[in-house]
Structures are given as structure tokens and as C-alpha cells.
Amino acid sequence: MTTKTLFASILLAFSTQAFAYDNTTFGKNVFIFSPEDDPQTVHDIVERLHTEMQYEQFGKGRYAVFFRPGDYRKAGVMKVPYYMQMSGLGRTPYDVVLHNVWTPAPLKNDNGTCTFWRSLENLSVVGPESYDEDETFLWAVSQAAPIRRVYSERTVKNQWRHGWVSGGFTADCDFQSAAGSDGQQQWYTRNTHLEKGRGRFKEGSWNFMFQGVELGDGADKTTYVNNWDKGGNVTFLPTTPVIREKPFLFVDETGEFCVFRPALRRDALGISYSRHDMGRGEVLSVKRDFFVVKPGTKAKTINKQLRKGKHIIFQPGMYLLDEALHVTRANTIIMGLGYATLVPSEKNPDSAIVIDDVDGVTVCSLLFDAHYSSRTLVRVDGDGERHKDNPTLLADVFFRVGGFRPAPVHVDCALEINANDVVGDHFWIWRADHGVENSCGWTVNTSDYGLRVKGESVMIYGLFNEHFQKYQTLWEGEHGRVYFYQCETPYDAIHQDRYMSENGTRAGYAAYKVADNVQTHEAYGLGIYDVYFDTNIRMENSMEVPANPGIRIYHACNVSLSAPGPRGIGYLINGEVESTFNTFRVFRSWIDEYRAGRINASGNNKK
Numbered sequence: 304m305t306t307k308t309l310f311a312s313i314l315l316a317f318s319t320q321a322f323a324y325d326n327t328t329f330g331k332n333v334f335i336f337s338p339e340d341d342p343q344t345v346h347d348i349v350e351r352l353h354t355e356m357q358y359e360q361f362g363k364g365r366y367a368v369f370f371r372p373g374d375y376r377k378a379g380v381m382k383v384p385y386y387m388q389m390s391g392l393g394r395t396p397y398d399v400v401l402h403n404v405w406t407p408a409p410l411k412n413d414n415g416t417c418t419f420w421r422s423l424e425n426l427s428v429v430g431p432e433s434y435d436e437d438e439t440f441l442w443a444v445s446q447a448a449p450i451r452r453v454y455s456e457r458t459v460k461n462q463w464r465h466g467w468v469s470g471g472f473t474a475d476c477d478f479q480s481a482a483g484s485d486g487q488q489q490w491y492t493r494n495t496h497l498e499k500g501r502g503r504f505k506e507g508s509w510n511f512m513f514q515g516v517e518l519g520d521g522a523d524k525t526t527y528v529n530n531w532d533k534g535g536n537v538t539f540l541p542t543t544p545v546i547r548e549k550p551f552l553f554v555d556e557t558g559e560f561c562v563f564r565p566a567l568r569r570d571a572l573g574i575s576y577s578r579h580d581m582g583r584g585e586v587l588s589v590k591r592d593f594f595v596v597k598p599g600t601k602a603k604t605i606n607k608q609l610r611k612g613k614h615i616i617f618q619p620g621m622y623l624l625d626e627a628l629h630v631t632r633a634n635t636i637i638m639g640l641g642y643a644t645l646v647p648s649e650k651n652p653d654s655a656i657v658i659d660d661v662d663g664v665t666v667c668s669l670l671f672d673a674h675y676s677s678r679t680l681v682r683v684d685g686d687g688e689r690h691k692d693n694p695t696l697l698a699d700v701f702f703r704v705g706g707f708r709p710a711p712v713h714v715d716c717a718l719e720i721n722a723n724d725v726v727g728d729h730f731w732i733w734r735a736d737h738g739v740e741n742s743c744g745w746t747v748n749t750s751d752y753g754l755r756v757k758g759e760s761v762m763i764y765g766l767f768n769e770h771f772q773k774y775q776t777l778w779e780g781e782h783g784r785v786y787f788y789q790c791e792t793p794y795d796a797i798h799q800d801r802y803m804s805e806n807g808t809r810a811g812y813a814a815y816k817v818a819d820n821v822q823t824h825e826a827y828g829l830g831i832y833d834v835y836f837d838t839n840i841r842m843e844n845s846m847e848v849p850a851n852p853g854i855r856i857y858h859a860c861n862v863s864l865s866a867p868g869p870r871g872i873g874y875l876i877n878g879e880v881e882s883t884f885n886t887f888r889v890f891r892s893w894i895d896e897y898r899a900g901r902i903n904a905s906g907n908n909k910k
Contacts, residue, residue, distance in 0.1 A: 328560060328589065330597060330618035332366050332641055335392070338373025345378040356384035358409050360417060361707050361739050365619035367641030370426060371554060372398040380405055383421045386619075386642040388668070391426030392554045394563075394581040396454040396477065399426040403457060405441040406448070413466025418444045419731075420642055420670065422699065425551050427454040432480040434458055434503060443484070445469040446767050446789075447670075447701040447731040450476060451549060452576070458502065462486040469789075472729045472765045475548050475574050479519075487511075489830050491765045491787040493728075494543055496574055497522055506536055509862055509891060510830035512787045514764070515543035517573035531858045532895040532903070538828040538858045540786065542570040545726060545762060548582075549667045549698040550636055552589075560589040562614070564636065564665065567693070587614065587636070602626045602651075609635065617643035617669065627654045633662040634693075639669040647677040654679040660686045660722050663693040666700060673704040673748075676713040680704075685722030685758050698728040705748020706738025716752040717771075720761055723780075727763035730754070734770040736794045736834075745772075745795045756780050770794060773804070774816040781823055788829040790814045791864070792872075796840045804843075810873065811842030823853035832862045833883050835870040841884055846876040850900035860893040876902075 329335075334352075336345050349368060356364050365386045372393040380403045383389050391399030404423060408415040421444065428440045442450050443463035448470070454477040462468050462484035469488045476495040481502020483490075489510040497513075500522030516539070518524050527539045548565040555561050565575055566583035576582040589595070594608035598620030605615060606629055615628075619641025625648045630637070637656065639645075645655040655671050658664050658681075671680040680702050683695060702717040717732045732753035735743050742748065753768040753775045760782045768775050770793045776785075792814065796802040804812045814831045817824050831845040845861050848854050861872050863883035871883035875892050879902050882892040896903040 328595060329367070329616075329640060330620070332364075332619040333369065334367070335369045335371065336375070337371045338375065342375065342377035342379075345375060346381075349378075349381050352387065353382040353384045356386060357382075357407065359385050360409065360419070362386065363621060365621065365641045365643060367619050369552070370399045370401070374400045376400060376402040376429065378402065382407060383423060385409070386420050388422045388424070388641045389426075390422075390424040390552065392552060393425065394553055395576050395578065396425050396427050396452050397578050400429050401426055402428075403430055403438075403440055404428055406443050406463070408443065408463040408466050413464040415443045415463045415466050415468040416445050418463070418468070419447045420701065421448050422668070423450045423453055425452045425553070428457050429455075430457045432456065432458055436464060443468055444471050446471075446733070448472070449474065449699050449729055452476065452551065454479075455482075456480060458482070460484055460504070461490060474728070475576075477574055489789050491828075492516055493764055494546065494571055494573060494575065500524075500527065509536055509860055510787075510789070510828055510858075511536055512538040512540070512828040514540040514786055515546075515571050515573065529858070531893060534893070536860070536891075538787075540827065542572050543568070543764070544784070545569055545694065546571050546728065546764070547665075547694075547696050547726065548575050549696075549728065550638060550665060552640075555586070562587045562589060562593065562616075562636065562638070589616065596622070598622065602628060616640060617645075619643055621646060621672075623648040624655055625650045627651060627657045630656065630658040630664050631661065634664065636665045636667075637669070638665070638667045642670050643668075644670040644672050646672045646674050647680070649675045651675075652677050654682050656681045658683045658695065658722070660684055660688045662690050662695075664695040665698070667696070667698040669699075670701045670703065671717070672707055673712050673714045673717075673750075674708045674710075678715050679719045680714060680717045682719045683722045683725055683758070688723065690722070690724035691760065694724040694726045695722065696726050696728065697730070700730055702730070702732040702753070704734045704750045705743050706735030707742060709739055709741035711747050712749075714750045716755045717750065718753065719755045719757075721757045723759040723761070725758055725761045727761070727766065729765040730763065731767040732769070732771075734772070734793065736770050743795070745793075745797045745801070752777050756783055762786075772796075772802075773812045775812075775814045777816050777818070778821065778824060779818040781821060783821075783824050785826040786828065788815065788826065788831070790829075790831045792831075792833045792835060792842060794834050794836050796835060797837060799839055799841065802840065809843050811840070813842070813844050813847040815846040817848040817854065819849045821849060821854070822851050824848065825855045825857075826859075827857045829856070829859040830862070831859070831872070832864050833871045834864040838868045838870050840870045841873055842871070843873045844875070844877060845872045845882065848877065848897070850877070852899045854898065856894070856897040858893075858895060859897070860891045862891055
């Protein structure tokens, strides 16, 4: 079904029903439902959107579906495809009730490893507690598919049927039934209530982290412990040191659209709201405080509104920016709806967004795409100022270099953080390993670094960063902390001579590099996997860090996804713990703790 045909059918449905639908504020690609709307028509519209977008991994469509407070259970199962945001407009998740939600796998054989770029937020999924596939809440996703601020009475399964999946991210959710899967590679869960824990599910693969998670009476608390010293794969951290939950859209008692910016929390445990309280934070009026950007709006116009002190909401769509959006005012919010995508244009070799060294900026719910060459896609600049009482937040920001457009493109570094006291909450930074024809290859979509951090006291929760051609993560600032890391090597390194670090003396580039001058750094729960198509490709170390007393790495592993032959990773870290090179399906080479050059509880379990 074409987009034109889709909208014709949707408009016909609206013309024959008494709908309270209104897209005048947020554009034609935003669907806002009310409980008075005909349930069958609500279901049919969401189903048509899913039909259009289910296989459009590199499509142009962008959609958001919102539900005003009320009960929508009669509308049946809601399916969420590529580039769709599905959200409630209540103050709490309990204000919007859905029957069930699914994310059907777009690949064959129930394969969910490419189930990307979709989100579910601020609503309830209510129904029987069951492990039956047709009754299960199936959020079966991989990267860039967050589930936030969701209440569920159904069993949550992060797997489509029996397929393989490479997720994933959960935050600020309240799950009354079991939540988990048997087929995920890895998963990060933050500040969520798990009343019954994982239930029958098991973390069967490589790297699972639970941070600030509150366990209910039905959870087996003896299994939510750090178990890497025993060869396990679970990291459990009792609190989240510094976090501000992502802003979200809601309607107030007058029906006006507002944005809620949650307050900063320290040593946070559990969810940020209760059944009758949306939590501490600030309410902003969309009409008064925001400039709503329509597709086709020039970057010059958006920058003018930023200088006036307006916050920004992007309608769903793709935006070519002839100049970088420049954030100069403290506490500015820039947020997208429906996977709004920002692209530095051919005239803009700088960046999509540049943030000055100011307090409390929030950038969230946006995809940054490189169709043309630029220095960065997002840059947070710094002059040495501290912002520890009001840090900048980057939440659900996703980056893509290559894959969309059949032409060469280069980005020096996708995300560069030069400021102090920045909090990152869920990144997928992706140099594309597949896409439309002639959009990917070692000399086609070139990019040195996914993430480069020079600022002090930068903290990142849920960092997914893959396939870049030099150090995928290069950390040069002091007092950095990373909680959960997922990384695959570049698939397409074409010859070892073209893939050498340290002035050509060391094979490959470490996937996680902390600069030699750094004195203090911590990282928890790192999964680094080799995937090399060509033989004789070696990464000497998956991680390289200085042997300083303040450097601590907890719970890290390598896994080989390469074919048999002389290829893979030489050592897990700093020439220690032999890893996957010249083996096949090394299930896991791991460490429990690395500090001051010493390895604790290492292992190599070959399969």
C-alpha cells in the first residue's frame, strides 16, 4: 500500500466516523485517538500503518500514534512497525489502557535482529497473565526500540515466537507479570518494577544488566545478583547514580497539550511516578513554550526560534538542515515525534545539532542520519564549565551513518561530547552494515568514531555502538561512567593493512578505548562481539584502558559471530584473557573485574 493510498483510506475512515482526531498541532503523520472513537476504526488505522511500515527498514515514513486518557481494550492488538512512536497522553501510564501490543519480526524465521526504530511509552497493557503467544505482550525488539513508562499486567516477552533478537532497553516501567525472553543476546533494564522478575524466562545469552530495579515479592531475588565471577551473565546494580527521565507529551485537565520534564534523581531506585502522581518535575505548555517544526522548515527558522527562547518539537518527518541547530540557552528541550530524522544537508559539513556549554539542555527522541558528509551528527561543546546540579540529558538519540542513500558519505564522529556533566540515556550509534544498494561498504560509508567523550563526569546508561572503523568508543575525559555496552566490530574490514591502530603497529582498533592519560573511569556490563566477513582480520584487544588504580571495568565479555577461520579478537583487554581469534563460536571470554592491570575471575568457555 502506498502512502497516498494509505492516507486516502484513513481519511475515508475518519469521514465516516465521529472522531475527535485532530492533527492541526502535530501534522498529518500524528494520529491522536480518544476513548469515544470507534474501536474497530482505531484498530484498522493502526493496522494500516503497520502494513505500510512493517518492512520499510530504510523507508521515509514517520508516524506517531497517541491515545488520550481512556480505555482502548476493544480496539484489540496494536502492532508497532518501523519508525513509529506509540504513546499515551495521560499523566501516568495508568491513564491509557490498551488490550495488547506486538512487534512482529520483519525478517524470516521469526528473526527480530533488525526490529529497530520504534518506541512504546506512557500507557498500560492490560489482560491475563499468560505465556501463551497470543496472550503475551510481545515487545520483541533489537536496537533503538525503547519501552519507557509502561505498566503491564500481561507477561512481557522480548522475543518474537522462537526467533533470535539483539535488544534492548527498558526504563521506568511497572511490570506486574514476568518480563524477559529466552532468545535475546543482551538487554538493559533501568529503574523498573519487576513484580515477578523474569518468571519462566532465562537470560540465556551474553550480557544482561538490571540497574535501579525494584523487585517484587514474586521475583526470585536470589537470581538478581552479580554472577560473572561464577561464569554468569547478570549484572545487578542497586541504584542509578544520576538520572532524569525523558520528557513526554500529555494533555492537562483542559485538554491542552503539555510537556512534562521530570526532575533529576540521584541514587534512584524504582519508577519515577505512582498510580496517582506523575512524579516531580516541570510542566510546559506546547502552545506557549514550544515551536512545533513542520517538515520543510528551514534550519535558519528553527535557530531563530531557539534564540527567542523557544523549545522545539519536531513533527514526524525527515529534515534536511542547511546549518547546524545551535542551542545557546540553558534548559532548552529539543524533542522529536514519530522518529523525526535530522540530516545535515549537502550545504552543512558541520553537524545537525551543536549544544553550547550551558546547563540542563535536553535532546530526545530523534534519529540523526548521515546522507552527506559532516564533521559530526551531534556535538555537545564545552569550555570547562561544570553542570553537576543540572546536567544536559541526551535520551533515546539514535545515529545512522550510511544505509539510507546510495552514495558515499563520511562522518568524522557521530556523537562528540566535549562538555562536562552530560547524561546519556540510551544511544544506538550505528555505522550501517546493510541498507539500500550501494549505501554500505568499507570505502562507501566511512566513519572513524561512533562516540568520542572529552568532557568530565559524563555518564551513559545503555550504550549501543557498532561497526565504526577506528575506536568505536574513545573516552578521553576524567570520571566517566558507562552502564551497559553493546558493540559489534565492523563487518567489512577488507584487509588487515587497512585496519591497524597505534601508528600501524597494532592489529585493529579496540571497540572500547580509554585514553592513556585518564586516571579515573568505570564501566559495567560490556558485550563486544566480533563479526568479520573476511579472513585474516584481527582486533588485538576488544578493550584498551590504562593500568591506573582509578580505572575499573566490571563484567565484560567477547563472543565470536564470525565464520570459522583466522579472524576475531586476540584478547579481551590489554593483552589479557585470550579471546575469539581463530576459533568458532567462542561462547564467551569474560572477566568479572579488571583494575590496576589485574584480571579477576576470568574465563574462556568454548562451544
